[in-house]
Amino acid sequence: MFVARHAWTENPYGMFVADFEVGAVVIGKFLLGIFIIIALFIIFGNRGFTDYRMLKEKQAVLEETNKCIAAENDELKRKIVLLKTDLRHIETVARKELGMVKKGDMVYQFID
Numbered sequence: 001m002f003v004a005r006h007a008w009t010e011n012p013y014g015m016f017v018a019d020f021e022v023g024a025v026v027i028g029k030f031l032l033g034i035f036i037i038i039a040l041f042i043i044f045g046n047r048g049f050t051d052y053r054m055l056k057e058k059q060a061v062l063e064e065t066n067k068c069i070a071a072e073n074d075e076l077k078r079k080i081v082l083l084k085t086d087l088r089h090i091e092t093v094a095r096k097e098l099g100m101v102k103k104g105d106m107v108y109q110f111i112d
Contacts, residue, residue: 037082043049082089101107 041048083093091102
């Protein structure tokens with residue numbers, strides 16, 4: 001049970017006011033407790049600071065992955081342009097990757 005003790009004192013203007021000795025301390029402790037609970041929720045709660053840091057790290061990894069994929073896409077676009085326009089490149093790819101030969105080329109086959 002909360003019982004506030006108070007005394008009447010005269011302020012500098014000649015008025016009598018009540019001094020609450022216990023109430024201010026209790027209210028201060030209550031507000032401090034509420035502040036600590038709110039701070040804990042902000043730091044460790046759902047969507048709190050720890051989740052924010054984890055999501056920032058995940059975002060950095062995803063952005064790096066996106067950069068790698070974008071570079072790979074650029075390389076593939078360059079190869080597509082070469083395959084559409086450069087006859088020498090088409091011949092090189094056909095010989096190396098498909099094992100094709102030109103008419104008149106002599107093919108040697110080695111048997112182990």
